[in-house]
Amino acid sequence: TTVWSGFLRLCFVFGLSFLALTGLLLVQLANAAKNFEDVRCKCICPPYKEHSGYIYNKNITQKDCNCLHVVEPMPVPGPDVEAYCLRCECKYEERSSVTIKITIIIYLSILGLLLLYMVYLTFVEPILKRRLFGHSQLIQSDDDVGDHQPFANAHDVLARSRSRANVLNKVEYAQQRWKLQVQEQRKSVFDRHVVLS
Amino acid sequence: MVNAGEMNGSGNLMDFLDEPFPDVGTYEDFHTIDWLREKSRDTDRHRKITSKSKESIWEFIKSLLDAWSGWVVMLLIGLLAGTLAGVIDLAVDWMTDLKEGVCLSAFWYSHEQCCWTSNETTFEDRDKCPLWQKWSELLVNQSEGASAYILNYFLYILWALSFAFLAVSLVRVFAPYACGSGIPEIKTILSGFIIRGYLGKWTLLIKTVTLVLVVSSGLSLGKEGPLVHVACCCGNFFSSLFSKYSKNEGKRREVLSAAAAAGVSVAFGAPIGGVLFSLEEVSYYFPLKTLWRSFFAALVAAFTLRSINPFGNSRLVLFYVEYHTPWYMAELFPFILLGVFGGLWGTLFIRCNIAWCRRRKTTQLGKYPVLEVIVVTAITAIIAYPNPYTRQSTSELISELFNDCGALESSQLCDYINDPNMTRPVDDIPDRPAGPGVYTAMWQLALALIFKIIITIFTFGMKIPSGLFIPSMAVGAMAGRMVGVGVEQLAYHHHDWIIFRNWCRPGADCVTPGLYAMVGAAACLGGVTRMTVSLVVIMFELTGGLEYIVPLMAAAVTSKWVADAFGKEGIYEAHIHLNGYPFLDVKDEFTHRTLATDVMRPRRGEPPLSVLTQDSMTVEDVETLIKETDYNGFPVVVSKDSERLIGFAQRRELILAIKNARQRQDGIVSNSIMYFTEEPPGLPANSPHPLKLRRILNLSPFTVTDHTPMETVVDIFRKLGLRQCLVTRSGRLLGIITKKDVLRHMAQMANQDPESIMFN
Numbered sequence: 001t002t003v004w005s006g007f008l009r010l011c012f013v014f015g016l017s018f019l020a021l022t023g024l025l026l027v028q029l030a031n032a033a034k035n036f037e038d039v040r041c042k043c044i045c046p047p048y049k050e051h052s053g054y055i056y057n058k059n060i061t062q063k064d065c066n067c068l069h070v071v072e073p074m075p076v077p078g079p080d081v082e083a084y085c086l087r088c089e090c091k092y093e094e095r096s097s098v099t100i101k102i103t104i105i106i107y108l109s110i111l112g113l114l115l116l117y118m119v120y121l122t123f124v125e126p127i128l129k130r131r132l133f134g135h136s137q138l139i140q141s142d143d144d145v146g147d148h149q150p151f152a153n154a155h156d157v158l159a160r161s162r163s164r165a166n167v168l169n170k171v172e173y174a175q176q177r178w179k180l181q182v183q184e185q186r187k188s189v190f191d192r193h194v195v196l197s
Numbered sequence: 198m199v200n201a202g203e204m205n206g207s208g209n210l211m212d213f214l215d216e217p218f219p220d221v222g223t224y225e226d227f228h229t230i231d232w233l234r235e236k237s238r239d240t241d242r243h244r245k246i247t248s249k250s251k252e253s254i255w256e257f258i259k260s261l262l263d264a265w266s267g268w269v270v271m272l273l274i275g276l277l278a279g280t281l282a283g284v285i286d287l288a289v290d291w292m293t294d295l296k297e298g299v300c301l302s303a304f305w306y307s308h309e310q311c312c313w314t315s316n317e318t319t320f321e322d323r324d325k326c327p328l329w330q331k332w333s334e335l336l337v338n339q340s341e342g343a344s345a346y347i348l349n350y351f352l353y354i355l356w357a358l359s360f361a362f363l364a365v366s367l368v369r370v371f372a373p374y375a376c377g378s379g380i381p382e383i384k385t386i387l388s389g390f391i392i393r394g395y396l397g398k399w400t401l402l403i404k405t406v407t408l409v410l411v412v413s414s415g416l417s418l419g420k421e422g423p424l425v426h427v428a429c430c431c432g433n434f435f436s437s438l439f440s441k442y443s444k445n446e447g448k449r450r451e452v453l454s455a456a457a458a459a460g461v462s463v464a465f466g467a468p469i470g471g472v473l474f475s476l477e478e479v480s481y482y483f484p485l486k487t488l489w490r491s492f493f494a495a496l497v498a499a500f501t502l503r504s505i506n507p508f509g510n511s512r513l514v515l516f517y518v519e520y521h522t523p524w525y526m527a528e529l530f531p532f533i534l535l536g537v538f539g540g541l542w543g544t545l546f547i548r549c550n551i552a553w554c555r556r557r558k559t560t561q562l563g564k565y566p567v568l569e570v571i572v573v574t575a576i577t578a579i580i581a582y583p584n585p586y587t588r589q590s591t592s593e594l595i596s597e598l599f600n601d602c603g604a605l606e607s608s609q610l611c612d613y614i615n616d617p618n619m620t621r622p623v624d625d626i627p628d629r630p631a632g633p634g635v636y637t638a639m640w641q642l643a644l645a646l647i648f649k650i651i652i653t654i655f656t657f658g659m660k661i662p663s664g665l666f667i668p669s670m671a672v673g674a675m676a677g678r679m680v681g682v683g684v685e686q687l688a689y690h691h692h693d694w695i696i697f698r699n700w701c702r703p704g705a706d707c708v709t710p711g712l713y714a715m716v717g718a719a720a721c722l723g724g725v726t727r728m729t730v731s732l733v734v735i736m737f738e739l740t741g742g743l744e745y746i747v748p749l750m751a752a753a754v755t756s757k758w759v760a761d762a763f764g765k766e767g768i769y770e771a772h773i774h775l776n777g778y779p780f781l782d783v784k785d786e787f788t789h790r791t792l793a794t795d796v797m798r799p800r801r802g803e804p805p806l807s808v809l810t811q812d813s814m815t816v817e818d819v820e821t822l823i824k825e826t827d828y829n830g831f832p833v834v835v836s837k838d839s840e841r842l843i844g845f846a847q848r849r850e851l852i853l854a855i856k857n858a859r860q861r862q863d864g865i866v867s868n869s870i871m872y873f874t875e876e877p878p879g880l881p882a883n884s885p886h887p888l889k890l891r892r893i894l895n896l897s898p899f900t901v902t903d904h905t906p907m908e909t910v911v912d913i914f915r916k917l918g919l920r921q922c923l924v925t926r927s928g929r930l931l932g933i934i935t936k937k938d939v940l941r942h943m944a945q946m947a948n949q950d951p952e953s954i955m956f957n
Contacts, residue, residue, distance in 0.1 A: 046322070047348045053293040053320030079213065095313065097306075104305035111406055115363070118370050146631040178399075182371065185394055190660070192454075192568060193953065196377045197558040197658070197776055 038095050039066035044087040051075050065092040224446065225849060226393040227956050229936060231780060232482075232918030234895075235447030242441070243272070266439045267452075271490050273435045274338035274456050275497025278428040279460035282498070284462035285409055285420065285561035290507065292413035293590045297349065298331040328882040337503075338461045351416075353588075354578040360414035361574035364407040365567050366660050372403035376660040379404075379426025380479065381772040383457060385780045386429075388481040389918050390956070396453075401430035404698070408662045412590070416577055417653045419591065419667025425460035425479070426662075428498070432456025454480040454734050455491035461735075462664070463502045464494035466513025470735030476729045481783070516596035518740050522709045525700045529751055531680055531713065536720045536752040538676055540759025542650065543724025546638070546669075547764065549654045549772050557658065558775070567661040573659065577652055585609075586638075586645040590670045594645075598674040598714040603736040607636040610678070610710075628704055631686055639679060646675040648932030658772075665768065671727050679719020681710030712748065715740060720752040724760045729753060730949050777955035779936055787911045789946050794903040795934035796910070796942045797924045806932060809841050809871075812878040816855060816888060823852060832923055832930055833873050833894060842923060842929045844872060845898035846890070854893050864886070900925050901934075907942065914939055 041064070043056040058070045067085035076084045187196045213255060224230055246873070250260035266763055291307045300311035312318055312326035331347035368375050374395045408423045436442035436452045443449070462471030472491045476483050502513055552844040553622065557563045578663045581587035586594055602611035612634025653668040685708040689700045701707035719736045721729070738747050765785075766774065773780045779781055807822060809831045822831070833843045858865045865885030867956045872878055872895050901910055902921045903915045914936060921935045 038408065044323075050798070055318055055320055055323065057314075057316070080782075093510055094506070096506060097310075098289075099505060100287055100307050100310060101303070103667050104291055107284060107288045107406075107409065110402075111363075111410075114367060114371070114403075114406060118366065121370060136921065181394055182373065182399075185373040186369065190369070190563075193558045193563055195776060196374065196382065197552055197563070 014184050038097055040094075041070050041090055041092050043067055043090040044069065045084065048076065048080075048087060049085050062163045065090050132181075144146045202944070212433040226391060228391055229917075229920050230389045230391060230446045231920055232447055235445050239445050239448055242445075263441060264778055266441055268493070269413035270432075270435050270439060270442065270452055271455055271494040272497055274428065274432050275459050275494045276457045276501050277431045277435070278424075278456070278494075279463055279498040279501025280505065281405055281427055281431070281743055283502050283507050285405060285671060286422070286502075286507035288409040289412045289420070289590075292360070292409060293415075295413070296353050298329055300329050301337065302328050321607075324664060340397075349580050350724070353577065353582050357414040357416075357574050358571060360410045361416065361570050364410040364414070364568040365659075366489045367403055367407050367410075367765040368661060369567065372397075372400045373660075374400050375404040375407060375662060377658065377662070377834070378422035378505035378664050378769075378772075379429075379662075380422050381769045381776070381778070383429055383453070384479055384481075384769060385773060385778040387479060388780055389446075389450075389456075390779060391446070392411055396426075396430045398430075398434060400428060401434065402515060404662050407858055411589065411661045411663065414574055414578075414586075415590070416574055416661075416663070417591070417649055417656045417668045418663040418665065418671075420662075420664055421461065421464040421666040422664030423662040424464045424664075425457050425828070428456045428460030429453050432459075450482070451484070451487045451490075453574045454483060454487050457496045459494040462765060463498045463513070465735050465736035466499060466517065466787065467500070467735045467740060468492065468495035468499045470731055470738050473734050474728065478726070478728060485719065492568050514739060515592040516599050516739070518599045518601075518711065518715070520601045520709070520711070521742055521744055522601065522706070523747055524709070525707065527602045527696055527700060528684070528708070529748070532716050532748045532751050533711065535673070535677055535680060535717045535757050536723075536755025537759050539673055539717065539720025539722075539724040539752065539756035540762075541667075541724070542721055543727075543756065543760040544763040545767075546650075546654060546725055547768050547771050550657055550768070551775055554652060554658045554775055560884065570659055573655055577656070578651075580648055584641055584645050584648070586641055586675075587648060590696070591667050595667070595671055595674050595714075595718065598678045598712050599718075601709055601711045609638040610682075611635075612638075628689055628706065628768055630689055631682065635682060641716065642679055644677050646672060646679075647654070647952070649675070665725065666722060669721045673719065673721030674714040675716035675717075676721070677714040678710050680717070681708060681713030684708050684713070685710055693896060700943075712745060716746065716748050716752045719749045720756040723753040723758040725768050727757055727760065729757060741809035748881055749900060753928070774949075774953070777953050779954065781911075781915050781936065781940065783915060785943070787908050787943060789907065789945075791907040791942070791946075792902050793907060793910050793924050793934060794931070795908060796938055797934045798938060799932055806930070807831055808837075808840070808930065809846060809873075811874055812838050812870065812872035813837075814856075814871055815867065816865065816869050818869055819851065819871055820855065820867075823848060829935075830921060832898070832933065834930055842898070842925060842930045844894040844896045845921075845923065846873075846894050850893040851890070854887075854890055859886050862886070868954070898923050903931055910934065911939060912944070 033101075039059055040057050040059045042061075045054050047053045054075070056070050056072070060069060064070075067088040067090055068081075070090060071085070071088065074081055074084075074126075092169070189196050246263055250257045279914055291305060294307040294309075300306040300308075300313065306313075308324070308329050311329040312324065315326035318324075318326050325375065331340060331345075331349055333348040334340045337344070337348060339345040374392075382392060382395055386395065404423055404427055408420055408427070410417065412420050432453045434454065435448070436449050440838075441448060442452055454475050458471040458475035461474045462468040466470070469492075472488065472495055475491055476488070480487075491864045499513060508515055513578070557569075562569065584702075589597075597608055597610065602613070612630045613629040614633040649668060649672050651667065653672075657663050657665050657668075677829075688697045688708055691697060692701060692703045696895070697707075714735065719732060723732050726732075732753050733746065733749050737743060737746055770780075770782060807826050807828060809819065809822070811833055813836060828848060830845055830847045832845050835841045835843060865888050866885050869885045870878065870880065870887040871890055872887055873889075874893050877889065880887065898919070898921075899913065899919055901913070903924050903926045910922065910933075913922065919936065921933055924932045924934060925928060937954055937956070940954045943956060945951045
């Protein structure tokens with residue numbers, strides 16, 4: 001089965017890189033099909049004689065991003081235009097509003113999911129387990145006495161779920177193993193201060 | 198633990214849920230790898246593939262794929278690191294502004310993005326627009342006045358506290374390894390130490406998510422160090438997809454070195470600086486092949502970040518500057534002064550921070566991590582809000598300090614007094630006296646400087662992801678800008694002084710305070726981390742020009758000299774010492790005249806060395822020996838009388854081999870003789886089946902004689918990455934020196950506490 005698993009891994013890697021490149025391409029496409037408002041040339045003109053300072057925006061190509069094309073209507077008469085434009089600073093700016101929107105929404109959803117999972121693990125799961133297995137079967141291991149941290153009863157759940165081998169139990173088994181690992185890490189970092197102090 | 202052998206059902210996709218079966222050749226947690234063995238295993242693997250590639254086309258293709266897999270891994274690391282950095286930048290931008298207000302048209306826009314399309318921005322109020330409202334405007338419909346100020350203040354503190362609390366809870370519940378900077382632990386991992394789970398997927402996810410929360414909460418920390426950790430987690434993830442890297446710890450560390458370079462590259466927009474940082478600060482062994490691949494990974498990461506374009510101007514970093522005003526030789530004197538300041542601040546910071554972290558480690562303070570984070574955040578938010586320079590995010594502060602005053606700058610720092618009769622454009626006039634705005638800015642900056650110096654000491658090292666590049670640069674930039682404005686005003690008021698006469702005529706534009714800020718930032722960063730070349734390269738990649746190399750180098754060199762005069766260690770080495778990691782620094786020099794016989798174990802008065810004999814011990818004897826001692830390995834000698842050395846056997850492999858033999862082989866009982874020779878020893882007829890363990894024996898352990906100077910022994914350990922070394926005299930085994938013994942001896946020679954070395 002090693003050939004099969006090696007082949008599977010190869011396919012997985014190629015699929016992943018293909019996905020990454022597609023994602024990059026999509027980002028580029030999204031940038032190309034930009035929002036009308038996402039590209040602009042911004043000219044800031046300071047006060048001149050009796051005219052106050054003003055900011056001009058215009059959607060224009062980078063080549064034409066200078067004072068003469070952007071400042072409309074020109075507030076000063078003809079001979080003064082050059083002096084006025086010398087003071088102005090024009091900058092070409094672009095952004096991708098689609099990228100910002102997608103990123104923030106994805107980030108908030110991941111944060112929300114993590115928050116929900118954390119609330120579930122800290123508050124809901126101990127109550128559920130207590131109801132399912134009854135007070136008598138809740139064996140606390142020695143170093144968890146008085147320990148109100150999550151995953152406190154991972155040991156006994158691990159022992160119980162070794163019997164069946166279907167997918168759901170595999171997932172639960174992996175989850176319990178992960179909880180044990182996190183508990184070990186928490187002991188090293190927070191309690192014994194061995195690592196990362 | 199649990200034997201997962203019976204769980205091997207069908208379906209390889211589900212295999213990742215099973216517990217990995219520990220086979221011969223893997224290492225235990227918190228142990229050091231054997232570099233020589235990893236290297237020889239990789240050579241074997243390569244030779245096997247090369248010889249098989251001549252057999253068929255499919256094997257040839259497989260050998261090509263194996264050769265390219267290194268580059269594919271680098272590409273993937275660059276893509277993922279760049280993407281994550283872009284996501285972090287965008288999210289931080291938004292959440293930092295969330296503390297002060299919200300955009301009404303689309304809630305996912307930060308302040309700058311919200312006002313981007315607005316037509317109502319005026320020249321005087323360039324930052325305001327009606328679409329983005331502060332919380333006081335939204336809640337009570339007032340934007341000025343005392344009640345609005347207090348409401349904004351209160352909500353700022355509330356948001357900061359909730360972000361910090363959320364971050365520390367996530368770290369505590371899901372991934373405790375995600376706290377801290379990460380660079381000291383990555384340095385140790387790259388030198389051969391194993392910390393399982395430190396570069397795992399959950400650590401990656403939690404570190405990314407909480408980094409955004411923590412930077413947005415206004416705490417005095419940066420994101421560069423954690424970005425290196427995030428990039429190394431990506432490197433670990435992708436290298437576990439290829440057996441070439443997943444099965445060989447030595448090759449995996451090459452990938453991690455390159456990933457660290459990609460991390461710094463996206464943090465500063467400096468690919469070359471990233472590679473040099475990985476070479477100088479993080480990596481232990483850095484072969485030339487890794488140099489080219491690191492550069493590739495750093496470039497891919499920078500390119501990915503650029504295409505995400507988080508700051509809207511195709512810049513990679515918020516504080517990228519683009520001016521090229523010249524500097525003058527006479528300005529080297531204030532630059533060197535800034536270097537001295539940087540060195541002094543670095544020493545002060547390292548000493549205070551280590552003392553505080555030690556207190557956190559040993560006293561009651563360490564029992565309340567969540568409370569500590571909340572208290573520090575509350576103090577930071579309460580003191581930071583009134584001062585406009587600490588209220589904004591530190592990256593924006595650095596950007597403002599680095600920038601030269603021009604037409605587009607409306608900040609207080611550019612409030613110079615203008616002569617109303619001037620015909621030139623207003624903000625372009627050099628050589629003006631400072632207006633009241635500049636004086637206000639100066640004392641506000643001074644207060645901000647003192648505050649940042651004090652609060653960063655308590656912030657770095659808390660149980661949240663925290664970096665210190667940005668706070669150090671902020672401290673240096675504030676000091677530099679104040680010195681720069683001081684020199685500028687001095688030059689304006691005293692053009693006739695001898696130091697200014699030659700180069701600073703009246704009406705000439707001679708002093709650029711932004712440059713002083715840059716030099717100050719470089720000096721402080723160098724004083725804390727003791728970076729040399731990589732610092733200068735990062736700074737000049739940030740400024741986009743080679744004009745300022747000489748001032749940057751002068752400041753970096755001065756700060757390193759001044760800081761080294763007080764202590765040899767940078768902040769990362771100091772944290773490695775604090776944690777007791779077994780890190781044998783390549784920069785330390787061992788100049789004492791001790792011999793191997795002074796360091797080896799057993800010393801006089803200690804019980805004799807636990808050895809195995811080549812064919813006279815039973816399985817039960819060996820099991821008893823393993824149970825009674827906790828050594829990582831045992832030397833194998835010919836017999837107890839003639840202690841001639843045969844080889845070395847690792848403890849873990851002995852345990853696994855005995856367990857395998859008891860389960861799989863027939864006739865192995867507790868009385869079976871264990872032999873390490875080629876042929877089984879002559880045994881009487883009815884004795885149980887002997888157990889051959891020659892395959893786990895290392896026949897070429899490193900040996901030195903008892904009169905070898907320790908200087909040479911330390912060099913051997915450092916250059917070859919050994920874990921232990923045997924000491925012999927005329928072929929007879931005398932004792933053993935482990936890496937822990939070497940580190941303890943070095944600590945003893947340097948008058949430090951040898952008991953602080955904790956790990957093997």
